[in-house]
Amino acid sequence: MRSNRKRVERYLALVALLTIATAWWAGKEKQADRLSKKMEVFYPASSYQLQSLGENLWKVTSKKQGGTGFLATGSHKGYAGPVRMLVHYNRDLRIEELHVWSQSETPSYFSDVIKEGYLQVFPGKAIDEPFLKITETDGVSGATKTCQAIAHATREASAITARHTGEALNQSASPCPPLIGAREVILLLLFSLGIIIRLPGFQYKKQLQWIMLTGGLLFLGFVYASPLSLTNVNSILVGYWPDWQSELYLYILLAGILIILLTTGRNPYCQHFCPFGAYQQILGSLGKARSLRLKRRYWWTWLQRSLAWLAILIAVFTHNPGISDYVVFGSLFQFTGSHRLFILLGLVTITSLFIKKPWCNFLCPIRPITDYIRLFRLNKALSWKRKTNG
Amino acid sequence: MGIIEIFLQPLFWMIMGMLYALVIVSARYWARDLGLNMNWWKWLLTGLWFVMLSLFVAGGMTLIGENEIQGGIYFLGFFLVLMLILGVGLWRLLTFNRKKADA
Numbered sequence: 001m002r003s004n005r006k007r008v009e010r011y012l013a014l015v016a017l018l019t020i021a022t023a024w025w026a027g028k029e030k031q032a033d034r035l036s037k038k039m040e041v042f043y044p045a046s047s048y049q050l051q052s053l054g055e056n057l058w059k060v061t062s063k064k065q066g067g068t069g070f071l072a073t074g075s076h077k078g079y080a081g082p083v084r085m086l087v088h089y090n091r092d093l094r095i096e097e098l099h100v101w102s103q104s105e106t107p108s109y110f111s112d113v114i115k116e117g118y119l120q121v122f123p124g125k126a127i128d129e130p131f132l133k134i135t136e137t138d139g140v141s142g143a144t145k146t147c148q149a150i151a152h153a154t155r156e157a158s159a160i161t162a163r164h165t166g167e168a169l170n171q172s173a174s175p176c177p178p179l180i181g182a183r184e185v186i187l188l189l190l191f192s193l194g195i196i197i198r199l200p201g202f203q204y205k206k207q208l209q210w211i212m213l214t215g216g217l218l219f220l221g222f223v224y225a226s227p228l229s230l231t232n233v234n235s236i237l238v239g240y241w242p243d244w245q246s247e248l249y250l251y252i253l254l255a256g257i258l259i260i261l262l263t264t265g266r267n268p269y270c271q272h273f274c275p276f277g278a279y280q281q282i283l284g285s286l287g288k289a290r291s292l293r294l295k296r297r298y299w300w301t302w303l304q305r306s307l308a309w310l311a312i313l314i315a316v317f318t319h320n321p322g323i324s325d326y327v328v329f330g331s332l333f334q335f336t337g338s339h340r341l342f343i344l345l346g347l348v349t350i351t352s353l354f355i356k357k358p359w360c361n362f363l364c365p366i367r368p369i370t371d372y373i374r375l376f377r378l379n380k381a382l383s384w385k386r387k388t389n390g
Numbered sequence: 391m392g393i394i395e396i397f398l399q400p401l402f403w404m405i406m407g408m409l410y411a412l413v414i415v416s417a418r419y420w421a422r423d424l425g426l427n428m429n430w431w432k433w434l435l436t437g438l439w440f441v442m443l444s445l446f447v448a449g450g451m452t453l454i455g456e457n458e459i460q461g462g463i464y465f466l467g468f469f470l471v472l473m474l475i476l477g478v479g480l481w482r483l484l485t486f487n488r489k490k491a492d493a
Contacts, residue, residue, distance in 0.1 A: 287478045342464070346471050353478050 005298075013375055016309050020237065023317040031319050035084075035102060042086060042099050043071065057160050060088060067091065070164070073101060074156030078149035080104050080231045080321040081240035085150060087157035093127040093167060098154060104240065106231060106322035106330070108337050109143045116140045118147055127158045127167055142334050183224045183249050190215060191256045194268030213278035221275025225333040228253055228269065230311055230365045234321030237312060258373065265377055267370045270360065276329050277360050280352040287353030292361070300362060308365035327365065413440075426484050439480050443473050 043050060043060065050071065051059040058071040069091055075084045081104030088096040098119060103110060113119075118140055140147055161167075190212055197208050220226050232250055235242065242250055257269050270277060283289070294300055311324040328345040331337035337345075351358040360367060417436070421428045428436075446469035453462030 283475065286475065286482065288482070342467065346467055349471050350474060353475065 010375065013372060016372070019309075020312055020316055023313050024238070027317040027319050030317075031102075038101060039086070042101075053164055054160075056157075057164055069096060070161045072157035072160045074153040074158070074160065076149040076152035076156060077240065077243055078103065078105050079109065079143075079145040080106060080235050081238060081319070083146065083149040083153050085153040085157055087122075087154055087161075089127060089158075089161055093161070093165065095122050095125050095127075095154075098122050100150070103146075104238075104318075104320040104322060105143075105146050106325060108330070108341070109146060109322075112336065113140045113143050113146050113150070118150065122154060127162055129158075142336050179245060179248055183219070183226065184252055186215065186219045187249060187252055187256070190220075190273045191252075191260075191268060194260070194272050197272065198264070198266065198268075209272060212272040213281055216273030217275045217278035217282070220273065221279065221329075221333050224249075225330075226250075226253075227275045227327075227329045227333070228257075228366060229327045229329055230308070230315075230325040231322045231327075233366075233369055234312060234315035234325070238316055238319050238321050240321060257370070261370060261373050262377055265374060270364075270366065270370065274360075274366075276327075276332065276364075277357060279332065280348070280357045280359055283349065283352040284356050289352065289354055289356045291356045292358070304362055304364070305368040305371070307363070308368040311365055326363075328359070410444075425488050427488065428484075432484055435480060435483070439473070439476060442476075446470065446473060 047063055049061040049063060051061075053059055053070075056073045059068060060071040061068045067090065070089045070093075071086065072089070073084055073086050075082045077083075083103045083105065084101040086099045086101040088098065090096045100119070105113075193208060193212050196202060197205055197212070202208075226249060232254075236254075244251055253269065257267060261267050307326075311326060314324040315321050326341070326344075328337070328341050328348060331341045331345045348359045348363075418428070426432070446466070450462045450466030450469070453459075453465055455462075
């Protein structure tokens with residue numbers, strides 16, 4: 001029975017991988033089509049004449065008003081993926097208007113940026129404007145990376161236009177963030193504690209567990225709001241690899257989880273210092289929460305896995321890592337998210353008082369992903385090799 | 391203001407007042423029946439929790455009444471969940487070393 005289940009699990013794992021790869025390929029084909037359609041929406045052939053001047057640059061002439069200008073596109077990495085801007089410059093090389101050509105940010109964060117009128121700050125600015133300063137003064141709190149990406153992408157569009165017109169552009173680069181900051185140090189410390197707690201004979205496991213939980217909740221949760229989310233995983237699957245200099249934290253987190261998971265089969269992040277796990281555990285201790293013993297626990301696991309698979313499938317098909325993310329971390333740690341996520345957070349919070357870690361056990365998409373990675377554990381592969389050799 | 395509101399509004403507050411009086415008067419009997427060893431600071435905490443709960447419900451309902459429906463729902467949702475967490479904590483505190491009533 002058990003070996004049958006294992007075999008079925010392996011087949012389904014393969015099916016999941018194949019469907020995700022197919023969705024990625026189909027989505028890529030569709031994306032190019034979507035971009036050209038969007039261009040037609042912003043600058044319809046009936047009102048504008050576009051003449052290509054090279055890659056990502058056009059001369060634009062309004063058929064109604066007769067004015068000419070330039071249209072350029074620029075792109076920069078945001079929170080989940082690239083933000084592509086379409087910038088229209090008038091004859092005086094000032095921004096006439098700008099549009100978001102494509103983006104893959106978390107929907108609720110991106111709609112905040114639009115609602116707060118961040119894009120309205122740009123029109124009228126000269127081509128050599130240091131746009132990053134706009135982010136510092138008019139950026140939307142909680143969506144800094146998205147705002148910076150818009151500013152950088154607009155700057156790139158300006159650089160393309162300036163190269164063509166021969167305009168001198170102030171080349172002052174944005175300051176490069178430090179490689180290792182307090183966030184990365186705390187994460188490394190938590191990983192080290194995660195290894196220490198597993199050492200045989202270590203006496204203060206309970207105390208250390210609480211230190212790690214509190215540290216994870218305070219620092220990775222409330223201070224830095226950096227829990228591992230489905231958007232992070234989707235970004236990598238879609239191919240939007242984060243910039244390693246500014247996102248070293250994410251690389252340390254993923255590498256730490258992967259290495260420890262593949263070698264020991266344990267996931268220190270989920271077990272010891274995931275901020276949302278810590279939140280549930282603290283609430284559970286307060287309400288003396290009990291483990292929910294379900295008769296059909298195995299099927300609940302599959303429901304959780306199916307949800308995660310569907311969310312990843314949607315993200316890779318649309319090439320939008322944040323579109324299907326249903327994690328409630330943002331609603332708790334940054335007070336941002338859709339109404340549905342806030343309702344879900346409320347339900348999870350209340351349930352956590354009476355049932356042990358309901359989010360982790362029944363809904364979290366990270367757990368199915370780590371289960372999947374566990375299939376490729378090194379010692380499993382080695383034991384299989386030993387068996388076949390023996 | 392219509393004739394119904396003239397009668398209904400005072401009636402609502404009278405019923406509300408009676409319910410509050412009933413809760414306050416019967417609190418010590420509930421505590422005794424539940425086997426809670428109450429002292430002055432436990433009563434103080436319980437009273438504070440109840441006053442805060444009442445204020446948050448009143449605040450949320452006022453926002454909804456003033457047509458700030460979304461604000462009211464968020465206010466109620468946030469503070470009711472917070473009050474539930476504090477309530478569970480308070481219950482743990484009150485039932486610490488509790489003697490069963492039937493024991």
